Amino acid sequence: MLRIEGLQKQYRTGDAALRGVDLVVPAGEVIGLIGPSGAGKSTLIRCVNRLVEPTAGRIFLGDDEVTGASRRALRRLRRRMGMIFQEFALVERLTVMENVLAGRLGAVPFWRSLTRRFPPEDVRNAFATLDRVGLLDHVDKRADALSGGQRQRVGIARALLQDPDLLLIDEPTASLDPKTSRQIMRLIGEVCAERRLAAVVNIHDVALAQMFLGRIVGLKAGEVVYDGPSAGLDATVLTRIYGEEDWTRTARSADGEPDDAAPAAPAPAPRLLRAAAE
Numbered sequence: 001m002l003r004i005e006g007l008q009k010q011y012r013t014g015d016a017a018l019r020g021v022d023l024v025v026p027a028g029e030v031i032g033l034i035g036p037s038g039a040g041k042s043t044l045i046r047c048v049n050r051l052v053e054p055t056a057g058r059i060f061l062g063d064d065e066v067t068g069a070s071r072r073a074l075r076r077l078r079r080r081m082g083m084i085f086q087e088f089a090l091v092e093r094l095t096v097m098e099n100v101l102a103g104r105l106g107a108v109p110f111w112r113s114l115t116r117r118f119p120p121e122d123v124r125n126a127f128a129t130l131d132r133v134g135l136l137d138h139v140d141k142r143a144d145a146l147s148g149g150q151r152q153r154v155g156i157a158r159a160l161l162q163d164p165d166l167l168l169i170d171e172p173t174a175s176l177d178p179k180t181s182r183q184i185m186r187l188i189g190e191v192c193a194e195r196r197l198a199a200v201v202n203i204h205d206v207a208l209a210q211m212f213l214g215r216i217v218g219l220k221a222g223e224v225v226y227d228g229p230s231a232g233l234d235a236t237v238l239t240r241i242y243g244e245e246d247w248t249r250t251a252r253s254a255d256g257e258p259d260d261a262a263p264a265a266p267a268p269a270p271r272l273l274r275a276a277a278e
């Protein structure tokens with residue numbers, strides 16, 4: 001479980017990127033983090049693993065506090081957080097298997113990682129994970145010989161090999177075609193359910209988020225302005241998050257149809273938070 005309390009981030013430049021975010025993501029739940037450019041989505045994800053140092057607030061992974069953790073404790077906590085990136089972040093000249101085993105770096109002794117000698121159990125796990133993500137036939141291929149969808153599957157397998165409690169996923173489908181994007185979102189949902197992982201997915205594609213994620217958190221100017229079911233993302237809520245626009249072809253109402261009768265009937269118990277500043 002991920003718990004965030006009163007998270008604030010002010011960059012040195014003076015930009016207040018997060019203004020008191022509260023968020024709980026239970027084990028097994030995948031949430032979609034949406035919001036306009038500059039809303040603070042990447043900052044939020046990076047504060048969770050302290051790639052960006054929060055200015056105020058507290059973050060917990062299970063019972064362990066991430067904020068304030070010593071360097072050593074933070075290293076251990078980061079091993080429990082798998083990261084999946086938009087650009088995959090693979091080592092191009094290494095094979096699929098080597099890239100996936102990189103997920104164990106930090107967990108194996110340094111000399112083993114230098115000589116790339118991983119314990120047999122890690123290798124067995126890597127095979128099983130690659131099988132799960134549909135890449136068993138590609139283990140010896142170099143990363144640079146893979147398609148975008150295959151590359152993202154490697155990214156997912158590498159994160160899973162860490163045996164994490166939490167996945168932090170930054171724009172996983174930004175460079176993928178629509179069908180591959182759906183396959184990747186489906187895979188993320190399935191593996192998180194199977195392994196009871198909490199996950200935060202930073203995603204721009206609202207329709208895709210609605211299709212595959214049950215819960216959406218909408219950020220605007222560093223504040224959570226919506227936290228509720230994806231079915232509740234109607235034109236009114238989208239206007240709250242993104243501002244005025246014709247949302248009728250984007251929002252899907254609770255019955256799955258495009259929301260062209262906006263404003264739509266309220267969705268089941270969405271938690272509308274603070275009205276966005278006008």
Ligand SMILES: Nc1ncnc2c1ncn2[C@@H]1O[C@H](COP(=O)(O)OP(=O)(O)OP(=O)(O)O)[C@@H](O)[C@H]1O
Nearest residue numbers: 011012013015017036037038039040041042043044
């Ligand atoms: N390293 C940084 N130094 C200073 N300001 C930053 C830094 N990173 C982000 N910001 C500012 O913080 C705010 C939030 O940025 P952030 O990248 O978190 O938004 P985002 O929602 O992820 O945007 P996008 O969807 O475009 O990636 C913006 O005003 C941005 O300019």
